[in-house]
Amino acid sequence: MSVCPYECTANASREIPFMTKTRTISVARGDGIGPEIMDACLHVLSEAGAAIKPKFIEIGDKVYLRGHTAGIAEDTWDILRDCKVFYKAPITTPQGEGYKSLNVTIRKTLSLYANVRPAVSYHPFVPIKHPQMDVVVIRENEEDLYAGIEHQQTTEVVQCLKLISRPGCERISQYAFEYARTYGRKKVTCMTKDNIMKITDGLFHKVFDEVASGYPDIESEHWIIDIGTAKLADTPEDFDVVVLPNLYGDIVSDMLGQIAGSVGLSPSANIGDNYAMFEAIHGSAPRHAGKDIANPSGLLLAGVMMLVHIGQPDVAERVHNAWLKTIEDGIYTYDLARKVKGTGIKRYREVSTSDFSRVVAANIGRKPEHLKPVHYIGRVANFQKPKLTNVRNSEMQLDGVDVFVRNSKLSADELGEKLGQIAEPEFRLIMITNRGQKVYPGGLPETFCTDHWRCRFQPPKESACTTNADIRSLLKRIEQRNIEWIKLENLYLINGKQGYTLGQGQ
Numbered sequence: 454m455s456v457c458p459y460e461c462t463a464n465a466s467r468e469i470p471f472m473t474k475t476r477t478i479s480v481a482r483g484d485g486i487g488p489e490i491m492d493a494c495l496h497v498l499s500e501a502g503a504a505i506k507p508k509f510i511e512i513g514d515k516v517y518l519r520g521h522t523a524g525i526a527e528d529t530w531d532i533l534r535d536c537k538v539f540y541k542a543p544i545t546t547p548q549g550e551g552y553k554s555l556n557v558t559i560r561k562t563l564s565l566y567a568n569v570r571p572a573v574s575y576h577p578f579v580p581i582k583h584p585q586m587d588v589v590v591i592r593e594n595e596e597d598l599y600a601g602i603e604h605q606q607t608t609e610v611v612q613c614l615k616l617i618s619r620p621g622c623e624r625i626s627q628y629a630f631e632y633a634r635t636y637g638r639k640k641v642t643c644m645t646k647d648n649i650m651k652i653t654d655g656l657f658h659k660v661f662d663e664v665a666s667g668y669p670d671i672e673s674e675h676w677i678i679d680i681g682t683a684k685l686a687d688t689p690e691d692f693d694v695v696v697l698p699n700l701y702g703d704i705v706s707d708m709l710g711q712i713a714g715s716v717g718l719s720p721s722a723n724i725g726d727n728y729a730m731f732e733a734i735h736g737s738a739p740r741h742a743g744k745d746i747a748n749p750s751g752l753l754l755a756g757v758m759m760l761v762h763i764g765q766p767d768v769a770e771r772v773h774n775a776w777l778k779t780i781e782d783g784i785y786t787y788d789l790a791r792k793v794k795g796t797g798i799k800r801y802r803e804v805s806t807s808d809f810s811r812v813v814a815a816n817i818g819r820k821p822e823h824l825k826p827v828h829y830i831g832r833v834a835n836f837q838k839p840k841l842t843n844v845r846n847s848e849m850q851l852d853g854v855d856v857f858v859r860n861s862k863l864s865a866d867e868l869g870e871k872l873g874q875i876a877e878p879e880f881r882l883i884m885i886t887n888r889g890q891k892v893y894p895g896g897l898p899e900t901f902c903t904d905h906w907r908c909r910f911q912p913p914k915e916s917a918c919t920t921n922a923d924i925r926s927l928l929k930r931i932e933q934r935n936i937e938w939i940k941l942e943n944l945y946l947i948n949g950k951q952g953y954t955l956g957q958g959q
């Protein structure tokens with residue numbers, strides 16, 4: 454049975470009279486288990502005295518099916534922009550091509566660049582292999598492979614662009630250190646794969662080091678993502694705050710959420726300079742919808758993060774401590790009850806979603822006796838706004854071009870000879886690679902080649918400059934030889950420094 458204290462229809466709201474200035478927030482009850490867990494959370498927040506006025510909006514499944522491929526109607530954006538703070542239950546993304554992920558759309562449209570995902574052990578009340586785990590993942594939320602720019606390049610090869618920007622790296626690294634300082638954390642760890650992706654992940658790492666030097670009170674370190682993830686899974690207690698590019702952050706935070714005991718426990722905050730969105734990390738779990746059994750904890754703890762964000766740390770503290778007390782009293786929804794069955798934990802009670810929220814509400818004002826109580830008062834997130842370096846005036850000098858061609862007739866040597874003959878006078882053919890591996894000059898017959906070739910042309914003399922006109926005349930000569938070029942990448946020197954990688958084996 455619903456416990457929602459507000460009238461949950463679009464744009465309806467109930468103001469709660471409190472001393473603190475009431476804050477209007479937009480609220481989406483979502484799909485699947487969304488409405489029942491959102492009602493449970495709003496009940497707890499209301500009982501704890503949250504001075505919030507929800508403005509309910511409709512997004513997700515029904516909106517997708519009405520023909521909005523992004524899952525949100527145009528006029529809903531105005532509400533999100535007016536309220537600035539969004540409390541969101543999970544939504545269902547319809548299967549099939551053409552539907553865009555609404556989460557990604559909201560994060561990018563509102564520039565919610567920092568995704569904060571704590572993963573905490575509630576040992577011994579929630580079984581966990583890592584009783585000391587207390588990690589906060591700070592995931593870059595807008596860039597990387599999530600730009601969603603993908604193309605079929607040739608019949609055999611498809612491509613996804615990985616975009617990393619200096620402002621993006623500066624904002625997320627500064628956020629991670631500001632977070633660590635505000636919440637009394639000791640260390641920030643960065644993870645990338647910059648031994649392979651030297652320019653994209655390399656920039657993320659480089660900026661992290663630059664930012665770290667401005668926070669000498671906080672320890673900093675860098676791990677290569679593969680071994681770093683293995684270490685995180687094995688000894689999460691060795692980590693504190695972890696800052697990651699988008700894709701690695703997504704994977705690592707889900708892994709830690711699972712390690713913590715249930716995906717139903719983990720909250721997530723999406724923070725930008727002007728807007729913020731708070732949600733659980735899990736989805737709409739359609740199989741459990743309408744049964745009043747889902748765990749509302751992830752969404753409730755996201756509500757706690759929201760209360761800190763809007764300057765109600767006292768209420769946040771009351772809710773969080775009441776929730777900790779409930780967990781240590783062994784009041785569990787089905788997911789945790791199933792987890793403790795067969796373990797040493799004997800005293801527990803399995804309850805419904807709505808009963809769980811009633812118990813948490815009844816515990817408002819109480820503190821946990823075994824788990825560590827939380828303290829938010831005095832820790833209001835008052836982060837420094839990001840300071841961005843202006844690099845737009847850097848000198849960019851064109852130093853050649855990579856011409857990508859589709860070819861399934863000529864061998865690497867034949868293609869190389871043909872292109873070599875037409876490179877002059879502006880260029881010489883430096884090399885040809887296939888899937889990044891150098892195959893001309895001096896390739897091996899064993900290397901497997903697709904129909905997608907990258908041909909690098911640079912000026913014959915090192916000092917010579919390339920112009921766009923030079924590239925246009927090169928392309929004309931390539932076309933005259935019936936070679937099909939499919940795309941170009943300009944090669945630049947940035948302030949005299951190479952802004953491109955060499956081919957594998959070059």
Ligand code: NAD
Binds near residue numbers: 543544735748788
């Ligand atoms: P899911 O997270 O919804 O559910 C996977 C499983 O996890 C469930 O079957 C259930 O066993 C468990 N689970 C999840 N939340 C739980 C909770 N609160 N309490 C107890 N158990 C819980 O993942 P899915 O099934 O892959 O995705 C379902 C839908 O949700 C998809 O349409 C997906 O696109 C969407 N989704 C939305 C969000 C979001 O809105 N933020 C995030 C992820 C997935």
